[in-house]
Amino acid sequence: MTTTRLSARAAIASVTDPGSFTELPTPQRESTPDGPLAWTGYDASRARAAERTGEQESVVTGTARIGGREAAVISFEFGFLGGSLGRRTGDRLEAAYTHAREQRLPLVSLIATGGSRMQEGMLALTQLQRVARQSVLTRAAGLPQVAVLRDPTTGGGWATLGAGADVVLALPGAQVGFAGSRVRPADADPAAYCAEGQYAAGHVDAVVPAAHLPGTLADWLRVLAAPRPAGPVEPPAALADVRPPATGWDAVRQARHPDRPRAEAYLDAYFELRLHLSGDRAGGTDPGMLCGFGLREGRAVAYAAQCGTATRPAGYRTAARVIRLADRLGIPVLTLVDTPGAANDAAAEHAGAGAAIADTFAAVAGAAVPVTTLLIGEGGSGGALALAAPGNTWVTPDSYFSVIAPELAAAILKRPPSAAPATADQLRIRPQDLVSLGVARGIVPTTPSPSSPPSPPSPSSPAGPSSPAAPSSPAGV
Numbered sequence: 001m002t003t004t005r006l007s008a009r010a011a012i013a014s015v016t017d018p019g020s021f022t023e024l025p026t027p028q029r030e031s032t033p034d035g036p037l038a039w040t041g042y043d044a045s046r047a048r049a050a051e052r053t054g055e056q057e058s059v060v061t062g063t064a065r066i067g068g069r070e071a072a073v074i075s076f077e078f079g080f081l082g083g084s085l086g087r088r089t090g091d092r093l094e095a096a097y098t099h100a101r102e103q104r105l106p107l108v109s110l111i112a113t114g115g116s117r118m119q120e121g122m123l124a125l126t127q128l129q130r131v132a133r134q135s136v137l138t139r140a141a142g143l144p145q146v147a148v149l150r151d152p153t154t155g156g157g158w159a160t161l162g163a164g165a166d167v168v169l170a171l172p173g174a175q176v177g178f179a180g181s182r183v184r185p186a187d188a189d190p191a192a193y194c195a196e197g198q199y200a201a202g203h204v205d206a207v208v209p210a211a212h213l214p215g216t217l218a219d220w221l222r223v224l225a226a227p228r229p230a231g232p233v234e235p236p237a238a239l240a241d242v243r244p245p246a247t248g249w250d251a252v253r254q255a256r257h258p259d260r261p262r263a264e265a266y267l268d269a270y271f272e273l274r275l276h277l278s279g280d281r282a283g284g285t286d287p288g289m290l291c292g293f294g295l296r297e298g299r300a301v302a303y304a305a306q307c308g309t310a311t312r313p314a315g316y317r318t319a320a321r322v323i324r325l326a327d328r329l330g331i332p333v334l335t336l337v338d339t340p341g342a343a344n345d346a347a348a349e350h351a352g353a354g355a356a357i358a359d360t361f362a363a364v365a366g367a368a369v370p371v372t373t374l375l376i377g378e379g380g381s382g383g384a385l386a387l388a389a390p391g392n393t394w395v396t397p398d399s400y401f402s403v404i405a406p407e408l409a410a411a412i413l414k415r416p417p418s419a420a421p422a423t424a425d426q427l428r429i430r431p432q433d434l435v436s437l438g439v440a441r442g443i444v445p446t447t448p449s450p451s452s453p454p455s456p457p458s459p460s461s462p463a464g465p466s467s468p469a470a471p472s473s474p475a476g477v
């Protein structure tokens with residue numbers, strides 16, 4: 001597939017398994033001459049569109065296999081009146097959503113539309129309400145919706161099927177935006193209306209080259225259809241072969257060491273396949289927060305991982321978005337905590353840092369699926385705690401968690417900077433302190449090398465890493 005405007009059926013054929021597409025029955029609707037508004041020439045326009053495209057409406061719907069997995073598929077025919085939505089389009093879309101729910105299928109939409117059909121006036125525009133209702137019902141049924149933004153994806157098609165999907169993929173160079181090219185301001189920045197611009201603004205999860213799109217869709221369906229773990233997932237093993245620190249200041253120094261393993265390394269070691277989700281859907285992204293879904297021993301797990309930087313509001317909103325999506329799909333969550341704290345500059349405050357952190361606390365607290373947390377580095381105050389699972393947080397030997405950074409605590413207490421190490425000891429921030437205080441369940445063991453003896457039992461077993469009832473000691477790790 002390229003950003004050239006493939007027909008609806010060619011777009012389906014480009015991403016589905018050969019010969020697997022079966023078209024859904026077409027809902028029948030009687031139509032008065034020239035439509036509900038008696039728009040002169042409307043019937044003739046539809047007849048020409050049908051002759052040109054071979055289609056009777058602007059969408060083709062059916063089921064197909066993608067990477068061997070069955071899905072409900074919607075594909076827009078831009079050659080039929082610009083892929084516009086009318087009442088008969090709404091009928092087909094509603095039937096496709098209903099079929100997806102009845103058969104428990106994920107829904108994949110291949111979108112190419114210019115918006116609502118003018119010749120049907122407000123009756124065309126109200127189809128967006130129908131689509132929104134169907135999307136809500138499908139979401140409530142716990143079924144995933146994946147959108148592919150072709151060229152163009154504008155108007156109500158973007159504002160419902162596109163932006164309302166759980167996973168939003170886009171083809172390079174595709175025109176994407178609520179305002180179409182003929183109605184936007186003449187001096188508007190064109191970068192704001194393309195796939196790449198929407199990705200940079202946090203509204204698209206990935207811009208996928210045409211050659212990679214079939215594989216990407218297959219991977220997403222594979223992960224989202226995978227079995228779920230029966231309970232909380234086990235935390236990753238520690239990647240640094242170090243012992244718990246002797247002092248609080250040693251803990252700080254180990255966690256701040258530039259060569260300490262970071263979230264990317266932990267995620268790569270933990271998952272055999274992982275797929276990234278990007279953006280907070282509110283205009284922002286944070287490269288310091290990695291979020292998505294992956295496969296761990298063949299089972300689906302969601303993740304949200306801090307990368308050691310001060311977390312921006314967009315990062316918290318993205319994490320909350322993914323945790324809630326995982327909750328709706330019944331997929332357990334792994335969070336990795338590693339931040340000196342929430343970003344506290346003026347831009348972060350303007351972007352709603354407090355509200356974003358509060359929303360992340362709420363997403364974790366409200367999740368019905370189990371959440372497992374591993375502290376892998378710095379745990380700086382509430383900006384770190386927002387991602388931590390109450391009662392199921394684990395720590396690595398090279399981490400610390402503190403109500404406030406020791407240097408800042410010393411400053412608030414009007415102590416000299418040289419008092420920061422002693423203050424760190426007073427705060428009891430070492431991994432073993434966190435276990436003894438009941439903040440953490442235990443210190444995870446280090447990943448064994450191939451020549452090492454078998455690793456200790458997993459943290460979920462009674463004989464696993466130390467729990468609050470049996471604090472670990474440096475000699476025991």
